[in-house]
Amino acid sequence: MTGIRLTAPAPGWAIDADVVVVGSGVAGLTTALRCAAAGLDTVVVTKARLDDGSTRWAQGGIAAALGEGDTPEQHLADTLVAGAGLCDEEAVRTLVTEGPDAVRRLITTGAHFDTTDSGDIALTREGGHHRRRIAHAGGDATGAEISRALVEAVRAAALRIIENALVLDLLTDAEGRTAGVSLHVMGEGQHDGVGAVRAPSVVLATGGMGQVFSATTNPSVSTGDGVALALRAGAEVSDLEFVQFHPTVLFLGAESEGQQPLVSEAVRGEGAHLVDASGTRFMLGQHELAELAPRDIVAKAITRRMHEHGTEHMYLDARHFGARMWEQRFPTILAACRAHGIDPVTEPVPVAPAAHYASGGIRTDLRGRTTVPGLYACGEVACTGVHGANRLASNSLLEGLVFAERIAADIAETRPPHTEPAEAAGDADAPVPLLAPEARTAIQRTMTRGAGVLRSAASLAAAAEELEALHRSAAADADDLDPKAAVPGVDTWEATNLLLVSRVLVAAAREREETRGCHWREDRPDRDDAHWRRHLVVRIAADRTPVVHRTETAAFPPVRPAD
Secondary structure (H helix, E strand, C coil): CCCCCECCCCCCCEEECCEEEECCCHHHHHHHHHHHHCCCCEEEECCCCCCCCHHHHCCCCEECCCCCCCCHHHHHHHHHHHCCCCCCHHHHHHHHHHHHHHHHHHHHHCCCCCECCCCCECEECCCCCCCCCEECCCCCCHHHHHHHHHHHHHHHCCCEEECCEEEEEEEECCCCCEEEEEEEECCCCCCCEEEEEECCEEEECCCCCHHHCCEECCCCCCCCHHHHHHHHCCCCEECCCCEEEEEEEECCCCCCCEECCECCHHHHHCCCEEECCCCCECCCCCCCCHHHCCHHHHHHHHHHHHHHHCCCCEEEECHHHHHHHHHHHCHHHHHHHHHCCCCCCCCCEEEEEEEEEECCEEECCCCCECCCCCEEECHHHEECCCCCCCCCCCCHHHHHHHHHHHHHHHHHHHCCCCCCCCCCCCHHHCCECCCCCCHHHHHHHHHHHHHCCCECHHHHHHHHHHHHHHHHHHHHHHHCCCCCCCCCCHHHHHHHHHHHHHHHHHHHHHHCCCCECCECECCCCCCCHHHHCCCEEEEECCCCCEEEEECCCCCCCCCCCCC
């Protein structure tokens, strides 16, 4: 345990449960439903409303070997290629073999996928897949449909739900075992202000950390809260340097910041072409799959072309689809484009890469267990080893489903006893100084400039220094009892979480002196398997500095000494 925690008031209320699940996307709600079905008293905590998780923004679909002639082995092969040598093959095999039945159970829960005229699930292709294996709903509203079905199931099961609640820190007992979480509930309700959910099992399903960057496809709530909480609690994270930048995000201008509209990879899966301003298809000859190459390859190709031409974006040309296909297959994307004055039916769509998905996260085993007893992680916040250096398109929803079921099974089997949270005491438990809300923009611009799609030793060193300056400034203000020092609140907690996650990401990116997957070092352009087919595992020391450890092989070490 690090003894590190956020500056926050002591909990003013508390409730007890067997399990607390933090997050309301596919990973969190599936875990909660399975735990409740096993007879465990389950509480769901979510940062916004129950249906505001990142899952609802997923357009493309969910990948599984459901089509005729497709097999888990073929799905495994495509995933391993995309992961650029760093996937855990056992984790991937678990995903692809258990995935099809997990999708069928999701359908039983109430999710409706698009079907063919014969009634079979309609399947499409996305980048890196050699077969049509992406199930979708509402054309390009798959996440929204999955979220709807799971939210309805959770409400029907009458689970206890705490909405509009930002999780703060892990509670642990005297032995260092999980004993619940502290959280802050925003607004009026049965619970308000800082409180606690006391439970021997905590499942973090808090989604991504895209808000680390200026432009992202992630919603505003994706501020890395789960990763930051886990680091403060002493858990290990891994592969955090591998941030996937989605190649085709609607370009709204160089100054545009915050959540940007995604143009799903499924548009390319249905035959759209990437072109430059002259109409030239530049992905031909770059990869055997052209526009359907893995995302890191497409993002790099777009970025290179932008640099060569001195432009800020490329184009996605799907005019040949015609109005009817756009309206039926991609109604959400069509509406988003038209809302910004672009009509894909008659003109190419301007696109550029933006931060999309964290392939790394809190290190877990195949049962979702982290290095802290009683703490689990699932979905984008976790690093199961499935994604390696670059996530294969549409594997994320499937990972959330499969590992959520595994976590619920493990908790139901072990049923750990309730213990009392230990009181914080001593200098080691001094709370983390908070950042002012305006630091959020400074962090995002630093990260975009120094640790974005293109990285180098110089850009990462500059980013590290700017982040450390923010860290030192906040500590100095707190030590001097400066009246201008940031006070506890959602904005300051989020900014402080973003800084911690950014410092760890940059520390790992500086350490990895090669180009692999979605980690692109301009100064180290080659992949170096001899030295870098390894994982970087990071923890936070008691003095709040990131400690980076390189594994001896491509395999993950066990999360428990006895494993």
